Amino acid sequence: AEVKNHKWVVQEEIKGAGNKALKPGTKVTLEANHMEGMKGASAEIVSSKKTTVYMVDYTPANGGEKVTNHKW
Known part of the structure; x- marks a missing residue:
């Protein structure tokens, strides 16, 4: 199913995007x-x-495992 209007991906999450918008x-x-x-x-x-x-x-404050590189 197609997902419409997903809000965020960062440049590094787009294959071959380089550094230009x-x-x-x-x-x-x-x-x-x-x-x-x-x-x-x-x-x-x-x-x-x-x-x-x-x-x-x-x-996490609830004592869960450490989360690394969280973006959202």
Whole structure:
């Protein structure tokens, strides 16, 4: 099933994207794996925004295992 209007993937999660912003309508292959079935999926860029994204490592307050490189 097609997923519409998914909000975020970062540049590094788009196969072969390099460091230039991709224009709306560009067809890409995703390397992201933060949703089931996303890695290797075909996608179309709807919009892009140059912004800062923080990646954090943290240990959950509930005592769970340490999480590394969290983006969302």
